[in-house]
Amino acid sequence: MTATLLIAGLGYTGRAVATAARDAGFAVLATARDPAGRSAPGGVALIPFAEAAAALPDATHLLVTAAPGEAGDPLLALCADAIAAAPALRWIGYFSTTGVYGDRQGGSVDETTPPAPGSPRTLRRVEAEQNWAAMANDHRAVDVIRLAGIYGPGRSAFDDLRAGTARRIDRPGQKFSRIHVDDIAGGTLASIATATGGVRILNFADDEPAPSADVIAHAASLLGIAPPPLIPFDEARRGMSPMALSFWSENRIVRSEGTRAALRRPWRFPSYREGLEAILAAETGA
Numbered sequence: 001m002t003a004t005l006l007i008a009g010l011g012y013t014g015r016a017v018a019t020a021a022r023d024a025g026f027a028v029l030a031t032a033r034d035p036a037g038r039s040a041p042g043g044v045a046l047i048p049f050a051e052a053a054a055a056l057p058d059a060t061h062l063l064v065t066a067a068p069g070e071a072g073d074p075l076l077a078l079c080a081d082a083i084a085a086a087p088a089l090r091w092i093g094y095f096s097t098t099g100v101y102g103d104r105q106g107g108s109v110d111e112t113t114p115p116a117p118g119s120p121r122t123l124r125r126v127e128a129e130q131n132w133a134a135m136a137n138d139h140r141a142v143d144v145i146r147l148a149g150i151y152g153p154g155r156s157a158f159d160d161l162r163a164g165t166a167r168r169i170d171r172p173g174q175k176f177s178r179i180h181v182d183d184i185a186g187g188t189l190a191s192i193a194t195a196t197g198g199v200r201i202l203n204f205a206d207d208e209p210a211p212s213a214d215v216i217a218h219a220a221s222l223l224g225i226a227p228p229p230l231i232p233f234d235e236a237r238r239g240m241s242p243m244a245l246s247f248w249s250e251n252r253i254v255r256s257e258g259t260r261a262a263l264r265r266p267w268r269f270p271s272y273r274e275g276l277e278a279i280l281a282a283e284t285g286a
Contacts, residue, residue: 002027004088006055008075009065010040013095013150013184017063018044020185029055053079056086061192063093068128076131083135091195092142093188094132098177098205100125100146104252106173111201111258119246133199141195145188148205148254151272152181153279157219161228166220168213169248171233176212177205177254180269180278190263200262205254208271215272222280 005021007014010030019041022028031049032038040046047055052075056062062083066074076083083089101109102116117123129144136142151157160166187204213230220227237245260266269275 003060004029004058005061005063006052006059007031007063007065008049008052010038010044010046011065012152012155013147013181014063014065015041016152016181016185017065017188020189024189026061029059049074050078053082056082056089058088059086060088061091061093062086062089063095063188064132065095068124070124072124073128073131076128090140091192092132092135092140093191094129094142094144096125096129096144096146097122098146098148098203098252098254099250100129101252101254103250106175106251106253108253108255109203110255111203118250121246136197136199138197141197142199143191143195143202144199145191145202145204146254147184148177148179148203150181150184151178151275153282155181156276156279157216158223158276158279158283161216161220161223161225166216166228167236168216168228168230169233169236170213170230171211171248174211174233174248174251175209175253177209177252178215178272178275179204179206180267180275182278183267183269186265186268187259187263190265194263202259202262203254203256204259205256206267206270206272206275207256208273209253210272215276218273219276222276 004027007018007030010032018028018030022043029045029047031052032046033049035046035048064075099122100115100117102118115126117126133142184204217227
């Protein structure tokens with residue numbers, strides 16, 4: 001029987017996983033709210049989100065990338081019973097966020113650290129994690145995959161620099177964890193390959209948390225341009241959106257040694273340096 005991966009939500013990360021899974025020999029289906037207005041990678045079947053339940057009897061693996069709303073997780077609201085009863089389903093992956101760890105004032109967290117959500121958005125994430133974890137049983141593994149800041153082709157400091165919107169905000173002691181989208185895809189396939197049952201917490205975060213100003217400066221140097229000037233945080237915050245302010249209000253270092261050991265693979269891009277260099281090489285054909 002061909003392994004069949006159903007991806008609930010074909011966004012930026014969903015597309016990367018879909019392509020990697022297809023290349024690895026999976027039959028891949030993905031949902032979209034409006035399939036007529038979306039495209040999927042070649043060889044990936046796109047179905048309406050409302051029809052996800054109909055695809056579950058044949059699915060051996062399920063990846064959930066859609067974020068919960070105020071009413072909870074959208075896929076569980078649509079077809080929780082069908083998921084629980086899916087006969088061939090042996091692995092569920094749930095893309096959560098490292099934001100569930102909350103503010104640690106620069107301290108470290110790892111896979112064993114209890115969540116401490118500090119916003120309604122991350123509270124909903126923790127609730128969704130718990131609801132997905134409850135889907136595990138003796139024959140079905142659930143991996144709760146907490147993603148750090150996502151970057152990759154089309155979503156990196158290069159794009160902000162070229163658009164003239166990059167801002168190097170200076171806040172001493174503030175570091176952010178991040179993960180390249182290709183490591184999300186590769187890590188997800190490794191999650192599937194190493195799952196043995198039960199629930200795992202996995203942190204997808206690279207090995208070098210860093211100030212965003214350093215990342216922008218490195219990207220500028222790779223482009224051969226001068227970096228934007230540093231802006232003190234107290235000055236920059238006056239123009240921030242509520243979401244950005246929430247982002248900057250928390251300071252933590254996310255460790256992933258346990259995840260790398262569980263997946264038996266290192267990150268392909270262990271820091272933003274390797275990740276940015278690979279993005280630029282792909283863009284320029286170098």
